[in-house]
Amino acid sequence: MNKWFYFNFLLLIVAAWKISTNYAFPQLHIHILFGMVALILILFNWTRHAVFSTIRSSTTRSKKIKYANLSKRILPFHRWIGTTALLLIVIHATLVINQFGFDWKNMKIVSGLLTGSVLVGVGVVISGWMRRIKPSWRKRITHLRLGLMMFFLILLHIIL
C-alpha cells in the first residue's frame, strides 16, 4: 500500500478525534457537519494520487490493471465530487463567519481561509476543470501541487 493511503486515513482519524472532543459533542453543529462531509469528499479525490502512485510503483501487471480499471470507473465522478466539496466549504465558511464573526486572531478562521482559498481561488477545482478542457503537463502539476498544499493546510486547520 502506498503511504498516502495511510496519510489520508490519518487525517480522517484526526478530524474525527477533534470533533468528538469538541466543546459541543455529541451535539453536532451544522457548520461542523458541512466541514466534515467536505473533508471526506476531498480525501476521496486526493486518494487518486495514492492510487496513481501505487500503479506507478507496483511491479505486477495484474495489480497495475486492477488499479487502473478502478481509477477509470471513478473518473466520471471525480470532478463533481471536487466541485461539490467546494460548494460545501463555502457553506461551512459562511456558517462559521455568521456564527463567530470575522476574527483575524482566531487561528481556525485564518487557517480555514488559507485552506479554503487554495480550494476556491487559484484552486484545485479551477486547475482541475482547465485540465479537463485542455490537458497539459503544467496543469497536471499545478492540480497536483495545489492538492498537496491543500492536504497540509487542512491538517493545520484541524489540529490548530
Ligand code: HEM
Ligand atoms: C477545505 C477547506 C476546509 C475543510 C475541509 C474544513 C473542515 C473543518 C472541520 C472538519 C472542522 C471541525 C473540526 C474542528 O473543529 O477542528 C472545521 C472547523 C472550523 N472551520 Fe473549517 N474547513 C475548511 C475551510 C474553512 C474556512 C474557509 C473557514 C473560514 C471561515 C473555516 C473555519 C472554521 C472554524 C472557525 C472552525 C471551528 C468551528 C468550531 O469550533 O465550532 N474552515 N473545519
Ligand code: HEM
Ligand atoms: C477536492 C478537489 C480535488 C482534488 C483533491 C483532486 C485531486 C486529483 C488527483 C490527486 C489527481 C491525480 C493526479 C495525477 O495526475 O497524478 C487528479 C486528476 C485529475 N483531476 Fe482532480 N482533484 C480535485 C478536483 C477536480 C475537479 C473539480 C476537476 C474538474 C474537472 C478535476 C479534474 C481532474 C482531471 C481531468 C484529472 C486527470 C484525469 C485522471 O485522473 O486521469 N479535479 N485530481
